Amino acid sequence: MSLLSVKDLHVSVAGNRILNGLELELEAGQVHALMGPNGSGKSTLALLLAGHPAYKVEKGSVSYQGRDLLDMAADERAREGVFLSFQYPVEIPGVSTGYFLKAAVNAGRRHRGEDELDAMDFLDIAREQLKLVGMDEAFLHRSLNEGFSGGEKKRCEIFQMAMLEPRLAILDETDSGLDVDALKAVGSGVNALRTPERGMLIITHYQRLLDYIVPDRTHVIMGGRIVRSGDAELAREVEQRGYGWLEEAAAASAA
């Protein structure tokens, strides 16, 4: 059984059809890269899987660990282990990163019938995981994402991922706007979180993040559907040749 199984998915937002019959299978323990030009539907897929209310499913199905994902509310999906690293994390003024994250971690623990972490236990674990992305403890006391640089926001997303230990992690353009150091920190953070139980879907424009995180499979999305799937080599080919040749190939096969 796949961790995530997307079948014939058609999705619209504000009346515009964005995804047109998308198919995707992701096994536990695998890292898949999803590449595509602007407007091809990458972020739509990410936000839809996370349960954003603006995205409407017209047709198709999504199953997650054998359950109907589309039947679950966004917060329930998260507690069941679906994590989205946001392309644009929002600011929450006055709410410290630590306070917020402790609430999130404990919501998941309650859901699984585990004891909640107290402040001391939480801090011990948080300190450990902060090292993963090269940040220090002062971070926990800052208002969530408020005044964070682009790199800090993305490191913070990966830090949250480490703390929440998801089964399915979707990284939506986590590499955009990062300098080389932040890119390395994010890359090594993600690699440390690759486990046999966890599946990851890494959405990106460029191949450069995939220099640090080598995917098991690469998919190219265009016009709201997967037009080509391959191994890590496909990402390099896209980097060299662009998307044009895939468009022509897709058009030829459609004809």
Place this chain on the structure above:
Amino acid sequence: MILQGDDSVGEFYSVALTNNYQQADTGTKMIHNGRNTKSTIISKGISVGKAHNTYRGLVQVGPNAENAHNYSQCDSLLLGDECGAHTFPYIDVRTPNCRVEHEASTSRIGEEQLFYLAQRGISEEDAVSIIVNGFCKRVFRELPMEFAVEAQKLMEVSLEGAVG
């Protein structure tokens, strides 16, 4: 609050929450009469449902209140699209040598904020409570520990059923 003596100091911190069809009109008066008097006003208003929240305050600096200084901050938070926030900061200054500052902001709990918290597994009710408490932090942190905890609890109870 009347700041009569020279160098006297006044502080006013408030949080007002209105829900359903409530209308609140709250605020304070800071009367600076003495020299070198200082005052701070931090007012946080939260409107939910069809409620309206008004801050109405007077900062008066008398003719003898040389070198007086007031800082006022009025922030409003809206939850829903049928509520309102109103701010009337009256300022009456009768000496040229003083400093009166006023800052105001109005913001809304956005769908994107709620979605972000939901994506981390936090229920909508808890998410609203976390965001509102963050908004009030500047006031709550002035309170003694026990009272701050009470204030947060009270806020949670008052917000029950505010969403969904």
